[in-house]
Amino acid sequence: MPSGSQAQAEVQRLRDQIAQMQVSTVEQIAEVQRKYEELQQQLIVDTVAREVAAAAREVEAAAMAAEQSRKYDELQLQL
Template identity: 80%
Template sequence: MPSGSQAQAEVQRLRDQITQMQASTVEQIAEVQRKYEELQQQLRANAAAREATAAAMAAEQNKKYDELQLQLQHMMKMFQQSQKPPS
């Protein structure tokens, strides 16, 4: 049977171990939280980049559409002029 001082020493050792485990747990939680926030920022940045790319592609498609419309109008005018009888 351990003496009173041995029991007190064991209790103190266990308390110290609990304190160390608590500190380690707090550090781990802080690290997980930091990584989570980092990933959230990365996801926001990726979403913004995708939106910018989509907007640029839409602008390019609109530009091409407008150019094709102008070409079609020009061709229609040329066709209409070719259908008029010479004066």
């Protein structure tokens, strides 16, 4: 049977272990939160990039349509 001082030492060891586990858990939570925020930012960047690319395609299509319309008008004037 353990003595009183051995029991106290075991209790202290377990308290230290619990404290270390708490610190580790807090660190893990902070890391997960950091990664989550990083992924959110990347999602925003990707979304904006897709929107910019879509807008650029629309501008290009409009420019092509305007050029075709201009050429058509020129041909009409020649006739």
